[in-house]
Amino acid sequence: NAGVTQTPKFQVLKTGQSMTLQCAQDMNHNSMYWYRQDPGMGLRLIYYSASEGTTDKGEVPNGYNVSRLNKREFSLRLESAAPSQTSVYFCASSVQAIYEQYFGPGTRLTVT
Amino acid sequence: ILNVEQSPQSLHVQEGDSTNFTCSFPSSNFYALHWYRWETAKSPEALFVMTLNGDEKKKGRISATLNTKEGYSYLYIKGSQPEDSATYLCASLNTGTASKLTFGTGTRLQVTL
Numbered sequence: 001n002a003g004v005t006q007t008p009k010f011q012v013l014k015t016g017q018s019m020t021l022q023c024a025q026d027m028n029h030n031s032m033y034w035y036r037q038d039p040g041m042g043l044r045l046i047y048y049s050a051s052e053g054t055t056d057k058g059e060v061p062n063g064y065n066v067s068r069l070n071k072r073e074f075s076l077r078l079e080s081a082a083p084s085q086t087s088v089y090f091c092a093s094s095v096q097a098i099y100e101q102y103f104g105p106g107t108r109l110t111v112t
Numbered sequence: 113i114l115n116v117e118q119s120p121q122s123l124h125v126q127e128g129d130s131t132n133f134t135c136s137f138p139s140s141n142f143y144a145l146h147w148y149r150w151e152t153a154k155s156p157e158a159l160f161v162m163t164l165n166g167d168e169k170k171k172g173r174i175s176a177t178l179n180t181k182e183g184y185s186y187l188y189i190k191g192s193q194p195e196d197s198a199t200y201l202c203a204s205l206n207t208g209t210a211s212k213l214t215f216g217t218g219t220r221l222q223v224t225l
Binding site: 040041042043044045048058059090097098099100101102103104105106 | 143201205214
């Protein structure tokens with residue numbers, strides 16, 4: 001099992017460009033999450049999907065959209081990147097919210 | 113937005129020392145408390161998920177306790193080793209927040225020889 005995979009690992013964007021971060025899990029988990037990690041801020045939830053077909057906003061959703069493509073895949077889209085979105089992005093999944101989350105390796109995004 | 117706080121922010125101990133850190137979380141509508149270990153340049157990995165007041169969990173030299181009435185959890189490391197160096201995150205799941213964990217900012221532990 002690969003667990004949770006994310007692509008790309010690194011990305012540099014110019015302000016205003018768009019991109020999609022991909023996440024997939026092979027553990028048959030129902031719930032998937034997108035977090036961003038900034039120095040001194042800990043992990044902050046951007047969006048989550050409690051189950052296939054549902055998505056909900058987290059703590060910091062502005063500037064992002066998500067798609068739960070199927071049970072395995074949960075993508076995060078930046079429509080018009082801003083320097084404030086420079087961060088490390090982690091995708092995670094769990095059987096259900098109460099259970100432990102499994103994290104992907106992260107995507108380091110820089111917006112210039 | 114819930115407030116999950118961890119202390120201390122960072123900690124530096126010698127190999128062989130035992131240490132502990134604190135996580136405080138809202139006790140109202142409590143559902144579960146998670147602990148994660150996060151090594152530099154890696155991803156967070158789950159240590160414990162705790163739900164019951166008075167719960168104690170142990171994994172090797174690491175253990176955790178939970179007090180849901182007063183809203184705190186302690187993580188203990190016995191006989192710290194350099195490989196224990198990491199950031200330890202706690203996260204609270206409260207029923208009012210649906211399916212969302214709220215993470216603290218972590219305690220960064222450094223163990224030196």
